[in-house]
Amino acid sequence: MSTSSTVAPITTNPWSNVSTEQFRLFLSSVTDYAVYMLSPEGIVNSWNAGAQRFKGYTAEEIIGQHFSKFYPAEDQESGKPSRALRIAAEQGKYEEEGWRVHKNGRRFWASVVLDPIRDDAGQLIGFAKITRDVTERRQAQEALRASEERFRLLVQGVTDYAIYMLSPSGQVTNWNQGAQRIKGYTENEVLGTSFSRFYTPEDQEAGIPAAALRKAADDGRTEMEGWRVRKDGTRFWAHVIIDAIRNDMGDLIGFAKITRDITERMETARALEQAREALFQAQKMDAIGKLTGGIAHDFNNLLAVIVSGLERLKSRPDDAPNPKVLASMERAANRASSLTEQLLAFARKQPLKRERHNLNELLRTFDPVLQQVTDRTVRVHFNLAATLGEVMVDATQFEVAILNLMTNSRDAMPKGGNLTVSTEEVILRPGEIPSLPAGRYAKVTVSDDGDGMTAEVAARAFEPFFTTKPVGEGTGMGLSQVFGFVKQSDGDLTIHSAPGQGTSISVYLPVDNSLESGKAE
Ligand SMILES: Nc1ncnc2c1ncn2[C@@H]1O[C@H](COP(=O)(O)OP(=O)(O)OP(=O)(O)O)[C@@H](O)[C@H]1O
Ligand SMILES: [Mg+2]
Numbered sequence: 001m002s003t004s005s006t007v008a009p010i011t012t013n014p015w016s017n018v019s020t021e022q023f024r025l026f027l028s029s030v031t032d033y034a035v036y037m038l039s040p041e042g043i044v045n046s047w048n049a050g051a052q053r054f055k056g057y058t059a060e061e062i063i064g065q066h067f068s069k070f071y072p073a074e075d076q077e078s079g080k081p082s083r084a085l086r087i088a089a090e091q092g093k094y095e096e097e098g099w100r101v102h103k104n105g106r107r108f109w110a111s112v113v114l115d116p117i118r119d120d121a122g123q124l125i126g127f128a129k130i131t132r133d134v135t136e137r138r139q140a141q142e143a144l145r146a147s148e149e150r151f152r153l154l155v156q157g158v159t160d161y162a163i164y165m166l167s168p169s170g171q172v173t174n175w176n177q178g179a180q181r182i183k184g185y186t187e188n189e190v191l192g193t194s195f196s197r198f199y200t201p202e203d204q205e206a207g208i209p210a211a212a213l214r215k216a217a218d219d220g221r222t223e224m225e226g227w228r229v230r231k232d233g234t235r236f237w238a239h240v241i242i243d244a245i246r247n248d249m250g251d252l253i254g255f256a257k258i259t260r261d262i263t264e265r266m267e268t269a270r271a272l273e274q275a276r277e278a279l280f281q282a283q284k285m286d287a288i289g290k291l292t293g294g295i296a297h298d299f300n301n302l303l304a305v306i307v308s309g310l311e312r313l314k315s316r317p318d319d320a321p322n323p324k325v326l327a328s329m330e331r332a333a334n335r336a337s338s339l340t341e342q343l344l345a346f347a348r349k350q351p352l353k354r355e356r357h358n359l360n361e362l363l364r365t366f367d368p369v370l371q372q373v374t375d376r377t378v379r380v381h382f383n384l385a386a387t388l389g390e391v392m393v394d395a396t397q398f399e400v401a402i403l404n405l406m407t408n409s410r411d412a413m414p415k416g417g418n419l420t421v422s423t424e425e426v427i428l429r430p431g432e433i434p435s436l437p438a439g440r441y442a443k444v445t446v447s448d449d450g451d452g453m454t455a456e457v458a459a460r461a462f463e464p465f466f467t468t469k470p471v472g473e474g475t476g477m478g479l480s481q482v483f484g485f486v487k488q489s490d491g492d493l494t495i496h497s498a499p500g501q502g503t504s505i506s507v508y509l510p511v512d513n514s515l516e517s518g519k520a521e
Contacts, residue, residue: 034131037117040124042067042085054110054133056103067129070100072107088114089124097134109138162259165245168252170194170213182261184231195257198228200235216242217252225266228259237263287463294465298339298475305332342477345397346464346484352394354489356512359391359398359442360384360423366399370421373406377416380406385423389511391442397485404478405446405505411469412450412503419448425511433508435492440511447504453497461495482507 018026027035027048034051036044044067047059055062055070062069068081075081075098088094094114099107115128155163155176162179164172172195175187183190183198190197196209203209203226215222221243228238243256309329313321344350363370363384374380402421409419422445430438453461460466462483467476486493486507497503 032132034129036129038067038085038127038129040085040089040126042081042127045126051131054102054108054131055100061103072099072101075099084112084114085127088127089116092116097138100131108133109135160260162257164257166195166213166242166255166257168213168217168254170196170209170255173254179259182230182236182259183228189231198259200227200229203227212240212242213255216244216255220244225262236261237266290466291464294476295339295343298465299336302332302336302339305329339475339477342475342481343464344484345488346477346480348484348488350397350484350488352397352485352488354392354394356390357393357395357398358388359393359444359509360388362393362395362398363402363421363423363444366402369399370402370406373403374410374419378410378413379416379418381418381420383420383422385425388423388425388442389440391489391509392512393489393509394485397481401482401485401507402444402446404482408478409446409448409450409503411474412448412452417449417502419446421446426508428508433492433494436508436510440513441491441508442511443506443508445504445506447502449502452499452501452503454499458495458497 027046029049031049031053033048034054035048036051037046039045044062044065047057047062051062052058066081068076071081084094084096092115095112097109097111100110100112101107111132111134113130116124117126117128119125158176159178159181161176162182163176164179165174167173171192172190173192175185175190179190180186194209196204199209208226212222212224221241223239223241225237225239227235228240229235239260239262241258244252245254245256247253306329309325309332312325341350363382367382371380406419406421413419424443424445426441426443428436428438428441432438457468462479463476464480465476467474469476482505483493486509489509491507491509493508494506495503496505
């Protein structure tokens with residue numbers, strides 16, 4: 001005998017040791033299947049518990065009746081019952097699913113098998129009929145089909161997103177309205193073709209479509225943005241998500257692809273960026289213009305003093321030089337040199353002598369100078385922290401910066417007021433002051449309860465030559481020095497001011513962690 005898996009023919013009757021009575025009992029007690037016999041003409045001549053359960057008739061009621069009784073009227077009219085018998089007799093089997101009618105008139109969905117029974121001579125002596133009520137299974141299938149249909153209609157109806165599926169090799173297997181709207185192809189034009197046609201020739205060349213599918217297959221999903229091509233050849237900027245679809249066994253059966261046309265959003269963002277860039281350029285040119293004008297104007301005035309002095313000295317070569325003229329020439333030259341220094345400070349190009357200092361100590365040594373800045377109507381308060389980490393700073397420039405801040409405060413309080421210089425050690429969180437890394441900082445704040453600034457003035461206060469003071473009173477270089485010096489010392493500053501609310505400017509300088517610092521006082 002071969003070892004193939006075909007079923008060996010039954011040579012002995014497996015039921016031979018079961019008595020007819022036992023067999024009858026066995027059949028009659030089966031309740032999950034209606035098992036009964038029909039005469040060759042279709043008359044019911046046996047009945048079991050399952051048949052009674054599904055069809056509602058007792059054996060007494062049904063035996064002797066024609067089985068077409070179980071069929072709905074329309075099937076009886078079309079001759080379906082006798083057709084079933086004929087097919088079973090001719091083909092050795094008849095199988096179907098269809099509606100059957102319970103005694104109470106209710107329909108149920110039945111799975112039916114009809115086998116002819118023949119005697120040893122091959123004479124048809126009847127049919128064995130096995131019926132099962134599969135209504136529930138059918139309802140479940142029907143519900144699933146309806147839900148799939150609803151889902152299909154939903155996906156189909158979406159017009160803002162191209163939603164379609166791909167075979168594992170990238171062939172389009174279905175297409176929705178959104179896909180048609182966004183890409184311009186009808187379903188007939190794309191079904192069965194490779195999705196790579198939506199990519200630009202450059203991307204196709206670079207193998208991007210295949211790479212995208214590989215990534216989705218490996219990671220379960222991939223998301224990207226890029227140019228895609230419509231049917232008419234125009235391009236759009238697409239946001240794309242590809243999900244791998246796997247069956248219960250984990251085999252890749254395809255991909256779900258969702259594409260959105262975000263060209264407009266991308267272009268809006270780009271236009272905004274361009275406008276911002278243009279504005280920035282305009283502001284930069286404006287600032288450079290002011291700076292150049294300021295420098296030219298100031299140096300021109302100072303040079304005028306020096307040049308006219310030289311003229312006078314030259315026109316009287318024999319006289320002793322007039323000391324007044326010499327003095328004003330010297331003042332002009334000194335002023336020009338200090339202006340140069342301030343400009344260098346703003347440009348963060350001044351040579352700094354950075355050394356470790358405790359700012360509290362520096363402020364205490366400066367005190368006599370600082371006190372002179374103010375007049376009697378302004379009260380100066382020092383509010384110094386008990387401990388303050390040391391910073392790397394040029395002591396002279398720091399003093400100049402504090403002097404500039406205090407002078408501004410004094411000028412903002414023509415009728416007197418309070419000027420406070422305070423120190424504090426703070427720990428900045430990441431992004432708290434965008435330009436500064438997180439960490440420890442020594443913070444020095446100069447605040448006053450003077451006139452304050454409008455938002456426009458505050459925004460421009462640090463610009464070189466920006467001043468609101470009358471000609472001859474301010475050069476507009478004070479805060480520029482503060483700004484340049486602080487930036488060059490790896491720090492930054494904040495400004496809080498409002499008209500009538502006073503002004504508070506804080507300088508942050510990083511605490512030097514290179515040695516054991518933060519010495520307690
Ligand atoms: N504490 C403050 N209160 C009100 N306004 C201020 C204060 N500090 C600065 N400002 C404004 O900012 C402008 C620029 O200040 P900045 O110190 O750079 O120049 P200035 O004081 O005008 O001139 P300079 O300091 O060169 O003599 C001032 O003219 C003023 O309008
Ligand atoms: Mg000033």
